[in-house]
Amino acid sequence: MTILEDKPSKSAVGARRVGVAAWRRLSRQPAANVVIVFVMFQLVVIAAALAFPEDFRYLSPTNIALLFRAIPVLGIMALGVGMLMISGEFDLSVGSVFTLTSYTMAILYSAGWPLSLAVAMTLGLGALLGAINGIITVKTAIPSFITTLGSMLVVRGIVRWVSEGQSASFLPGRLFEQLLVGSIYGVQAQILWFAGLAAVAGVLLHHTRLGNHIYLVGGNLNAAVAVGVNANRVKVAAFVLSALGATIAGILSTTRVSTVTASQGVGFELKAIAICVIGGLFLTGGRGTVLGIVVGAFLMYTVEDVLLLLRAPGFYLEMFIGAILVGAVIMNTWVAKRGA
Amino acid sequence: MSNESALFAVRGISKRYGHVQALAEVDFEIDRREVVGLLGDNGAGKSTLVKIISGIESPDSGAFQKDGRPVTVRTRKDSERLGIETIYQDAALVGSASIMRNFFAGRELTNSFGLLRLGRMNEIAMEVLEGTIRIAGIASPDLLVEALSGGQRQAVAIARAVYFKTEMLVLDEPTSALSVRETEKVLAHVTQLKEEGISSVFISHNLYHAYNVCDRFVILSRGRVVRNVRKGETSIKELTDVIVMH
Numbered sequence: 001m002t003i004l005e006d007k008p009s010k011s012a013v014g015a016r017r018v019g020v021a022a023w024r025r026l027s028r029q030p031a032a033n034v035v036i037v038f039v040m041f042q043l044v045v046i047a048a049a050l051a052f053p054e055d056f057r058y059l060s061p062t063n064i065a066l067l068f069r070a071i072p073v074l075g076i077m078a079l080g081v082g083m084l085m086i087s088g089e090f091d092l093s094v095g096s097v098f099t100l101t102s103y104t105m106a107i108l109y110s111a112g113w114p115l116s117l118a119v120a121m122t123l124g125l126g127a128l129l130g131a132i133n134g135i136i137t138v139k140t141a142i143p144s145f146i147t148t149l150g151s152m153l154v155v156r157g158i159v160r161w162v163s164e165g166q167s168a169s170f171l172p173g174r175l176f177e178q179l180l181v182g183s184i185y186g187v188q189a190q191i192l193w194f195a196g197l198a199a200v201a202g203v204l205l206h207h208t209r210l211g212n213h214i215y216l217v218g219g220n221l222n223a224a225v226a227v228g229v230n231a232n233r234v235k236v237a238a239f240v241l242s243a244l245g246a247t248i249a250g251i252l253s254t255t256r257v258s259t260v261t262a263s264q265g266v267g268f269e270l271k272a273i274a275i276c277v278i279g280g281l282f283l284t285g286g287r288g289t290v291l292g293i294v295v296g297a298f299l300m301y302t303v304e305d306v307l308l309l310l311r312a313p314g315f316y317l318e319m320f321i322g323a324i325l326v327g328a329v330i331m332n333t334w335v336a337k338r339g340a
Numbered sequence: 341m342s343n344e345s346a347l348f349a350v351r352g353i354s355k356r357y358g359h360v361q362a363l364a365e366v367d368f369e370i371d372r373r374e375v376v377g378l379l380g381d382n383g384a385g386k387s388t389l390v391k392i393i394s395g396i397e398s399p400d401s402g403a404f405q406k407d408g409r410p411v412t413v414r415t416r417k418d419s420e421r422l423g424i425e426t427i428y429q430d431a432a433l434v435g436s437a438s439i440m441r442n443f444f445a446g447r448e449l450t451n452s453f454g455l456l457r458l459g460r461m462n463e464i465a466m467e468v469l470e471g472t473i474r475i476a477g478i479a480s481p482d483l484l485v486e487a488l489s490g491g492q493r494q495a496v497a498i499a500r501a502v503y504f505k506t507e508m509l510v511l512d513e514p515t516s517a518l519s520v521r522e523t524e525k526v527l528a529h530v531t532q533l534k535e536e537g538i539s540s541v542f543i544s545h546n547l548y549h550a551y552n553v554c555d556r557f558v559i560l561s562r563g564r565v566v567r568n569v570r571k572g573e574t575s576i577k578e579l580t581d582v583i584v585m586h
Contacts, residue, residue, distance in 0.1 A: 207455045209448045216445050219434035226396075226432040227446035228416045286436035 031292035033335050034280050034328065038299045045306055058309060065188060067305055069181070072194035073253045075297035077268060078275040079201045080245020082293040085276050086205070087238040088218035088285030089144040093133060094246035095268035096155035101126045102250035102260040103159060106168035115172050123247055129155065130243025134236035144239075152269065159262050167261040170254050181256040190252055194294075197248065202290040204241075214238055218285025274321065275300055278328040287336065300324070345408045347372045347539055348393075348424070348508055353402030355388055362388040363399070364563045370508060370539050375530060377554035378543045381583055384560040386543050390512050393541070394426040395419035423507035427497045427514060435486030439478065440465040442485050443500050468499045491522025498529050502538070509533065509540040515549050527553045547583075551576050561586035
C-alpha cells in the first residue's frame with residue numbers, strides 16, 4: 001500500500017546531531033523557553049544572593065514570604081484568563097470582577113450572612129458575570145475584547161455605586177484567615193492554594209474533554225465545529241473559568257488585607273494577560289500550558305522583586321516588565337515557528 | 341440508474357440562498373464499494389450538496405435514504421451516526437493541536453472519572469496511522485498537525501474516518517492544495533478504502549484526478565444534475581465537454 005514518508009534521512013547521524021535533535025525536541029515543548037529563562041534567571045539571582053547575602057536579600061525569609069504572598073493573587077487570576085485565552089478569547093473585565101466580588105463578600109458578611117454562604121454567593125456572582133460575558137460574546141458574535149472592555153467599565157461603575165467610594169472591611173475570623181492566608185508549617189497558605197488551583201487547572205485543561213475542546217476551539221474554530229464540538233458552550237465555560245479565577249483571587253486578597261477599596265484590581269487584567277503571554281500563550285488562542293502560566297507569574301514577580309531589592313526607581317519596574325513582555329512574545333513566536 | 345438499496349441517496353434536494361437557486365431537485369446516490377466523482381464548474385452547487393450531505397446545512401426540500409430506508413440529516417451528528425465523514429480541503433484539522441488530539445477531536449475516550457485516556461488514544465492513533473493507512477515519517481502522535489505536510493494531514497483525516505467506522509467518505513477538493521506526489525498517495529488511499537468497503541464521494545475541479553479513482557461521475561451545473569455516467573461509458577474529453585457546454 002501507499003506510504004507517506006518523509007525524505008529518507010541521511011545515514012550519517014553523528015552524536016552531535018542526536019544532541020541537536022534532543023535540544024530541538026525540548027525546545028518544542030510549549031513551556032520550555034519560559035522555564036529555561038526562569039531557571040537561568042534564578043541561578044544568576046540566587047548566586048548573587050549567596051555571594052552578597054547582606055546587600056542583596058533575595059533569599060531572606062522575609063523576601064521569600066513576600067513573594068509567596070504576592071504571586072498567588074495575580075497567578076490565580078492568570079490561570080483563569082489563560083484558559084480563556086487558549087479558547088481564543090480575551091477577558092479585560094477580570095480586574096473589575098475581582099473588586100466587585102470582593103465587595104460583595106465583605107458586604108454580605110458584614111450584613112450578617114454566614115461566612116460560607118457569603119463566599120458561595122460571591123463565587124456564584126463571579127460565575128454569573130463570566131457567563132454574561134460569554135453569552136454576549138458568542139450570541140452576538142462580537143469580539144470579546146469589546147464585550148469585556150464594556151463589562152470592565154460597567155462592573156467598575158457598579159463597584160463605585162455599591163461602595164459609594166468607601167472601603168469595606170472583612171474580618172472573617174481566625175480559622176478562615178488561617179486557611180486562606182495563614183501559614184502551614186511555615187509555608188504561606190496562598191502559595192498552596194495557587195499550587196492546588198494550578199493542579200486543578202492543569203487536569204481540567206490537559207486531561208478532560210472540556211480542556212481538549214478549549215484547545216481545539218481556540219486553535220481552529222471551523223475545524224472544531226466540523227468535528228461536532230459545541231464551540232459556543234466551550235467558550236462560555238471558558239469565560240466562567242476566567243471570572244472564577246478573578247473571584248478566587250479577590251477572596252484571597254481581601255482576606256489578607258482585611259479590606260476592599262474601589263480602586264483595587266485596576267490594571268490587573270493587563271498584568272494577568274502579560275503573565276499568560278510571558279508563559280507562552282498566544283493572543284490568537286490554541287496554544288499554551290498551565291505550567292507556562294505558573295512560571296510566567298513567578299518570572300514576572302521575581303524580576304520585579306529583584307529590581308525592588310536593587311532599589312531601582314519605580315519607573316524601572318514598568319520598563320522592565322514591558323521589555324520582558326515583548327521579548328517573551330518574540331521568543332515564543334520564534335519557537336512556535338521552528339516547531340512547525 | 342436508480343437503485344433502491346443504494347448505500348446512501350438524496351432525492352429531490354433543493355436549496356435556495358436568497359435569489360440564488362443553489363440546488364434544484366437534485367438526486368444523488370452512491371453504492372457500497374463505489375467512488376463517485378461529483379464534478380462541475382465553480383458555483384455548480386457541489387459545495388452546497390456536500391454541506392447538505394454532511395448535515396452542516398439543511399435543504400429546503402428533499403429526502404435522504406440510507407440502505408433504502410428514509411433517514412434525517414439535520415446536524416453533523418446525524419451524518420456521523422450514518423457513517424458519513426467529510427474531509428475538507430484543509431482537512432478540518434487543528435494545526436496547533438497534536439495528531440492524537442485531532443484524531444479523537446470531539447470523540448475523546450475518557451475513563452470513569454471523566455479524564456482523558458491519553459495513553460490509549462495515543463496507541464490507537466499510531467496503530468491506525470501505521471497499520472491501516474501506513475504513513476511513514478510520523479514519529480509520534482504528539483507531533484503538532486501544523487508540522488505535517490498537506491498529504492500527511494489528509495492521511496490523518498482519512499485515518500480518523502477509517503477508525504470511526506465510516507461507511508462513506510466525502511472528500512471535498514482533497515487534492516487542491518497538494519503536490520503531485522502527495523496527490524497520488526491520497527488517490528491511492530481512496531482506492532484502498534474502496535477495497536476495504538468504504539465508498540467515497542470525490543469532489544474535484546481536476547478531472548484527471550477524479551477520472552483516476554472514480555467509478556461513476558455526476559456532473560452538476562447551476563444546481564442541476566446534467567450527467568450521471570459510468571466510467572466505462574465516457575472519457576475525460578466527453579466529461580470536459582459536458583462541464584464546459586453547460
